[in-house]
Amino acid sequence: MTATVTPAPPSPTTTPGPTPPTGTGTGVLRALTRHRGRLVVACAAVALFLCSLFLGTGDWPASLSVDLSGPLGHASDWIIDNRDGHPLFLYFLGHVSNIVVVSVRAVYLVLLALGWAGVTTAAALVAWRVAGVRLALTSLAAFAVCGLLGMWVPTMQTLALMVVAVAASVLLGGLLGLAAGLSDRMHRILRPVLDTMQVLPAFAYLLPVVLVFGIGVPAAVLATVVYAAPPMARLTALGLRDADAGVVEAATSLGATGRQRLLTARLPLARKELLLGVNQSIMMALGMAVIASVIGAGGLGDRVYQALASVDVGAALAAGVPIVLLAVVLDRVTAAAGERIGETPAGRSGLGWAVAAVATAAVALAGRLSDRLSWPDGWTLDIAEPVNKAVDWMTAHLYSGVPVVGGTADWAGRFTTWVLNPLRDGLQWLPWWAVLLTIGVLALLIGTWRTAATAVLAMAAIGVLGVWDPALDTLSQVLAAVAVTLLLGFALGVAAARSTRLGHALRPVLDVFQTMPQFVYLIPVVALFGVGRAPAVAAAVVYALPAVVRITAQGVRAVDAAALESSRSMGATGRQQLFQVQLPLARPALLLAVNQGVVLVLAVVVIGGLVGGGALGYDAVFGLAQGDLATGLVAGAAIVCLGLVLDRVTQPTRRHDLAGKGA
């Protein structure tokens, strides 16, 4: 499967930022850094030692922080008081909101009019035209399962919302990407904006969006667009920037104007990236489907959310499975479309599409005439009960009292006492300047002065926002979760790379983990690990593991066969091959895995807040639940800052990037 690496909500770093060839300045810079490294560490160690002699409180000094609750409170009051009368709302935002409602409604009515038979046929035929018979059968089965689970109408609601949200994301992302692809200045301006859009936890901006648009579909669509547009923008910019210089040059020499060059040379050359961008936007949008249900998006997400209220894992799963299936089908179809570009001869494909359209119309008409538009009530399968029984059995038998190894609750308790508590207390005990110093030194060792400055400033911003303590609590959870993820992920990834069979067996499992809405496993993790930070860590591991496994496996597998062969001919054992050839050669992939692990774990901090993780995740949820803009936004901003710090401290490849850009 081509899209194996991509369905992970791409972080600012997976979606390829341009990595220009190493500039001339880099060599010197790198040499400098390397020599400077030890010196810096030594200085820092001495400084830390000296400072620890007069240990004060670890807290960020109150005099250096800013309380934003006043201004943010005023902002939210202003919106509420002016929402019904101010021209900004009457003549702009109101129309935006109306257009969203009208579009979603139009798509929804079309889907309903096609009926289940029409929609299923259309999906299968499109998949057949784009990606062949196998995918056609897959999508046929996927839609049938959505119906069988009794989720037909919610699936159509979600689909309608997705169509509109993805279209808007592609449009907006495409425009931003166009701007960034054509102008260097726009590119520089947009990068941090896109980073923030992706790292900011959705929960933090749900509230402002709700304040402006109110509960419901418009707010949900707009929140989804904020989340799903960045990959499209990045990939569009990448495609335009990477367009073959020779072709563009040729077009110029033929006297093409800027617009002609863009339309006839650069955009067509970027088709692959553009389609990958669409694919990524779809995956991100589906990731938001459930979170958006918190603000009344309806559809499948709402079913998951309501099932949780009655602590019904089975029902939540029944609504979660269609989301996974939609994701798999849409992902593979768009990925296949991207690969097939330029393959199909143009003449034949037109006929095929016509046949597909006629067939769909015929089936839809037949459905309408026989009055079978809605999914037949009798054709449903109840999976809720068996699933609940399985979950009950699991928690009853694994929770505690398992001989020798102890139950999951015991593990959770030990993990909390021996790993999470010391880590948190240690971080909070450290004086604030020592934390800044440590981060600066780490970032300097791995990156440049610039990355170090960014990391330190981001951390300081957390202090200024007045959430130093909870941020360090969150940091300790993230670090612990990343450690566990990497441990498991590297082991599984290496195993999958070395055994094709295991690799194949893991693939669907990873697919499910990656696309299953996180709300579904909220109850099982609590049932297994109790309330607290341990289940939060468990949820984060489940979410981040697939990406780490995939990147590791791909990296190890991609190791040059010749190098492996030569080591084998020299009599290296399997173990030696792994540790002395494969792993060292796969280092860049492993580093990327580390970075992805960090970013994805951070993305689940809010879910951690829902199972007792406390700290920033809880604050973000609290902000939304209590309509408290200050608490929610500040927590969100602090999570973004943590993301920046961790990214800078774990992303050594950034050095080339930055140096290259400077050159």
Add this chain to the structure above:
Amino acid sequence: MARTRRTPLAALAAATAVALTALTGCGAADMTRQASPYADAKGSRTVTLSVQSWVGAQANVAVAQYLLEHELGYRVDTVQIDEVPAWDALSQGRVDAILEDWGHPEQEKRYVEDKATIARGGDLGVTGHIGWFVPTYFAEEHPDVTDWKNLNKYADQFRTAESGGKGQLLDGSPSYVTNDKALVKNLDLDYQVVFAGSEAAQITQIRQFAKEKKPFLSYWYKPQWLFEKVPMTEVKLPAYEEGCDADPQKVACAYPHTPLQKFLNARFASRGGDAAAFLKKFRWTTEMQNDVALMIAEEKLSPQEAAGRWAKENEATWRSWLPS
């Protein structure tokens, strides 16, 4: 270069703005009147109800929905929202009614009194009460635990990995009204408040404790179906007096008993016809609500099945709610 490129972008922006205006008919858009795009798909009259995350609220909505659909011929949409955003949605007309409100004085002042976009819908008939609870099996063994003055004696037994060296006071969803942090401090208790973060997590944890007969202390509320499954006894806190919880920093008393309220969107209340009249008259008892809640949460019936079963057995009750 950059300057020449900005022109098409600006033109595009202008064109979008023009298109936006043209598409929507130039006029002012009314943010207060927007329905869900999924509503009225078959041309029927629709009522939108907000559901809060606890099962009691689901029970109210389920029964109201069942009767609106089967007796009055409406189509009902439900939206799950937290309490405070639900007020906001109600004032904007995104939802037509909240059937169970636990008291939000600030919102009441803003929307009911100042802006008059929300109208009172009367009592639900159920009285809510928040408190601290220990499992009855533990209270029977240690009767004195039910007085807050003795809580420190038991702190050790309530300890978990999460609460560190102190006893654990389990709190729930961030949307709930709670003074627990202040209470622990002001009553000088050797406890750590641990927030489960969601009601689902809290219920799951309580049931795990109960399965093992472990002691626990938890923030919880009545009416709640979980009492039928895990019997719990309330811990007595210093008695509630009017205004003793006015200052969130100094509060040192129990939570009040709150007659739960209904609220309707003001426009809906005056022009909502039968549906509005019905929702105003809707009034039942704690036991009735618990019956339905248990069917949903324990027997895993869908809310509509549960409501249907209840309606079949209690016709005398709901007949009087229907507009004559």
